[in-house]
Amino acid sequence: MAEKSTPLLAVLQLLRKYNLKGTEEILRKEASLGDAEFVNLDLPDVEIASILTAHHTESDPYSYESAYDALKKFIDSSLDIYKYELSTLLYPVFVHMYLGLVLYDHTEHALNLVEKFGPEQEDYYQDDLKRLSTVTKKDQIKGNNIAEIYSMNKFVVQLSRDASSQLKRFIHEQKTPSIILNIINNHIQLEVHDGPGRTQAQVRATAGGILGEAVKNENKTKVYYGLLKEPDIQMLTAPTEDEEEEETPDKPKKKKPKKDYNFVRKPKSDPNAPPNDRIPLPELKEAEKIEKGKALREASKRVQLGPDALPSICFYTLLNSANNAICADICDDSTMLAVGFQNSSVKVWTLTPNRLRGMKSAEKLQDIDKEAGDVLVRIMEERDRDTNRTLYGHSGPVYRVGFDPYKTLLLSCSEDSTIRLWSLQLWTCLVVYRGHTWAVWDVRWSPHGHYFASAGHDRAARLWATDHHQPLRIFAGHLADVDCILFHPNSNYIATGSSDRTVRLWDCLTGTQVRIMTGHKSPIFTLSFSACGRWLASAGTEIIIWDLGSGLPAAVLGAARLSAPTHALVFSRDNTVLASGCLDCTIKLWDFGSISEEATSEEAESNTMLQKDEKYLLRSFPTKNSPITSLHFTRRNLLLAVGTYEGSS
Amino acid sequence: MSDSDFAYSTSLSMDSIKVIAESVGIAVLADDAAEELANDVTYRLKVIVQDAMKFMHHSKRQKLSISDIDHTLKLKSIEPQYGFIQSDSLPFRFASGGGREVYFTEEKEIDLSEILSAAPPKIPLDVSVRAHWLSVDGVQPTVPENPPPLSKEAQKLESVDPISKLNKPANKDAAGKPMCGKAARLKASESVHVKQLATHELSVEQQLYYKEITEACVGSDEGRRAEALQSLACDPGLHEMLPRMCTFISEGVKVNVVQNNLALLIYLMRMVKALLDNQSLYLEKYLHELIPSVATCIVSRQLCMRPEMDNHWALRDFAARLMSQICKTFNTSTNNLQTRVTRLFAKALQCPSQTNDESGVGPSMNTNMKESEKTPLASLYGAIQGLAELGPEVVKVFILPRVRWLGERLEGALSGAGGADRLAAGNLKHQLLKVLAPVVRQLRQPPDVYKMNTH
DSSP, X not given: OOSOOHHHHHHHHHHHHTXXXXXXXHHHHHTTOOXXXXXXXXXXXXXHHHHXXXXXXXXXXXXXXXXXXXXXXXXXXXXXXXXXXXXXXXXXHHXXXXXXXXXXXXXXHHHHHXXXXXXXXXXXXXXXXXXXXXXXXHHHHTTXXXXXXXXXXXXXXXXXXXXXXXXXXXXXXXXXXXXXXXXXXXXXXXXXXXXXXXXXXHHHHHOOXXXXXXXXXXXXXXXXXXXXXXXXOOOOOOTTHHHHHHTOTTSOSSOOXXXXXXXXXXXXXXXXXXXXXXXXXXXXXXXXXXXXXXXXXXXXXXXXXXXXXXXXXXXXXXXXXXXXXXXXXXXXXXXXXXXXXXXXXXXXXXXXXSOOOOBOOHHHHHTSOTTOTTHHHHTBXXXXXXXXXXXXXXXXXXXXXXXXXXXXXXXXXETTSEEEEEETTTOSEEEEEEOOSSXXXXXXXXXXXXXXXXXXXXXXXXXXXTTOSSOSEEEEOOSSOEEEEEEOTTSXXXXXXXXXXXXXXXXXXXXXXXXXXXXXXXXXOEEEEOTTSSEEEEESSSEEEEXXXXXXXXXXXXXXXXXXXXXXXXXXXXXXXXXXXXXXSEEEEEXXXXXXXXXHHTGGGGGGGTTOHHHHEEEEEEOSSOOEEEEEEXXXXXXXXXXXXXXXX | OOSTTOOSOOOOOHHHHXXXXXXXXXXXXXXXXXXXXXXXXXXXXXXXXXXXXXXXXXXXXXXXOHHHHHHHHHHTTOOOOTTOOOSSOOOEEEEEETTEEEEEEOOOOOOHHHHHHSOOOOOOOOOEEEEEXXXXXXXXXXOTTSOOSSOHHHHHXXXXXXXXXXXXXXXXXXXXXXXOHHHHHHHHHOOSOOOOSOOOOOOHHHHHXXXXXXXXXXXXXXXXXXXXXXXXXXXXXXGGGHHHHHHHHHXXXXXXXXXXOHHXXXXXXXXXXXXXXXXXXXXXXXXXXXXXXXXXXXXXXXXXXXXXXXXXXXXXXXXXXXXXXXXXXXXXXXXXXXXXXXXXXXXXXXXXXXXXXXXXXXXXXXXXXXXXXXXXXXXHHXXXXXXXXXXXXXXXXXXXXXXXHHHHXXXXXXXXXXXXXXXXXXXXXXXXXXXXXXHHHHHHHHHHHHHHHHO
């Protein structure tokens, strides 16, 4: 027995693992495998187990095809109430058959299998399948992203109790049940739930994750999605108010007569709100209090939006930057715009006639009386400076920039695996946060400042505080790149979206995962929390709105139409309109008011409410060949959009 | 690519590997080595491209760039490829020979000394931010920064196939006026499609714009006129006002031809030119108004008060150019535009001998003949100019056979007494020489060359 058959090697590896030297030697002698010939398979344990249990079918690669065919026939002929749930089983079985064939060096048969049954798999698995089908040799499995994900984790399939007993009967009736039985035993986690089988729409709503659906039990933890009690800040009737209005020319020229007079802060006792001290938040500084007061005053002048009162949109076009500008952010009071570039620089523009000023030099600062009331004004340079400033420091494309809530700091993250904190008073880099091993895709501030969160190619999200150079928490669990991250408005939770097509919610206090939500059919590029904190919108090529209470999707928007990915998503400040900006150069406005209303009123049958996106689309505004990079609602509900002009084509 | 024609297992061919091996100096590569290499390289390439897609997505692009590949190589701890910087896509060229087919990218050798001695290239423009209103209270203003509300394709479709508009449901995507509550409800309850009578309601702003533009175009202030024409030529979203504009032009031409107001006719033709130049407009529906107006400005017997003094020839030339532009843009096999226009001009040149030779000469033909005998020289000039603008082939077929007859008329006019006539004849002669010379030269060229060779 000269050839090194896979099961033999697997046995060797097993022996070696349990340190059974004598047996190993005997086996080697008998199989006439010299030391030199020994190739370590270097496979994960699950794979070895499946090899050992399945080795007798190895001789017959044809049985795979017929076994898959039989399974398909059984599912097709089963009753409709079981059919759709059972059909979710096909894909994982198919994947592991393919991997099995590759493992036993039956490359030809593996390719036949994928050519024959690949095209009939669900459309959202096609991308994965294309990636998986590049693996054609057993030594490629180790080190390949997607093959490792499949072989190291169990695919979750949810079945009703009846459906699972149907399946059991089918497997027992088979003449050679071992292939499918082995795959189900080793690679698939069957979640049996009581109650009737689900319909096609219900199955489709939550299917799509790289490892199937989320397990219901994982979403049992209570999430405090309510908002924090706002610290009491008097509505300072500053005398500067009138003057300030003239300084903001970007606001709509004519004031709407309809003002939201009965604007009040949230009722004091929200049952869903976490206690204010659940996460330690920094004390507000004097300047920050003033800023908060300003925000409240602005908010009282907010325009009420709705299907009949659409927001005005001011579009900022970045000229001469085709293929160079990557990301943009507008600070909370809409006075500054920051843009991150492919060439590693970050630029900040002022959007008001007020120019960007720096702090005085150290010698001059010494002369200033620290007790003076207007010390904050005095420390700034008197002469007006530029309308834009450039920050250099990164050594790779800048994928996200973000202003802190009080617009004194700026965060940026880059391909060079660092996050940088910039001062908008000194206009220099203050801190470089190192921790991620690869490119950092996203970084976001906590709405209360001080904390920020980052996500990257290393499949982990990290929670940081500005005064620590190491992360406070590392959230690991995603199976692929974490593409986007966002703080919950109450700063207690962090949401992440990933290329593994799941959205997860993490608790900042405990560092654990409290929600895992599946249903996306494509990688997720952006997230947005509604102003009330209960809803989370996430977008890849489609937009899904999730109810954080249950962890289930409340609505799927634009699944059919959006072919280009959406990279910008924002809720209006009064929670009535959701705006999305797409790479196909359109801004779409969705009627979120009625989405949330219907989702809450028909909660019992919420899943049937999906896919009616046509009626939720209020309007779509095309731009002139400018893909949208960022969207922002001002405190008065004016929508600001940023895009780069790509030239006439 | 649809699922059916997607192949899951594409790979580099052994041949390509052998070609590559040759290019690095390995003359003979064994087949199994080549196959092993092909498989391995295919796998690695695919994995790299898959990862590069991530960088592309995060750069918010839909096109993979070279920098994405570089970043992926860095991710995989492979030295990136230096010196491959290309902002656009790199076209592959194809070559075959010796039974082999290769695709390659063209790389030109660059002479460094040339670059050093050349003037430094211009510094690229710095990135700048520009703000505009994409929407005001849910309505998209029609400013140059916004895309035209109705794309040219849609306008074209509408003029070619008007039914398509009725079949479409209320189009929410296209920006226009949002339907107010009541109108929307009415629309929803209506089950019968009634063709709307007044589809061209103009908003107050549009009415003001129309008034401003038309006044500026025919007013006396040259600066304002330039601005107005610029606006007509560049602004998107004028299609709603097109019917009014075209009527304005056609009525204006009718009135001013009678009054012989040369200046106004010129201004109106410049408006036509501006509308033709506007990229966002599709004028086909309005040609029935524009073509007669333009034709009038080409062949009318009198366009100005003092034909002997004013330069109405320039207007005829300009209008003839417009006509040829219209013909080129809108000629289709269904409307036969160019044929009809050519026939129109050719009729003016018809000479008696030709019509007599043709069979079936009716009384109407006879009157035609009489008329063309009397065609004023100015109209003749216009007709010839109109034909000349349509190309040398037209000149050859329609003007060349009439040269003798034209010559006779010119002789008569040049020797005649009328000062205006003599001037016109002089102009006509000059123009004929200019138009015919290149055509005749082309016709005569082959024998000349032949002679030169035999000598």
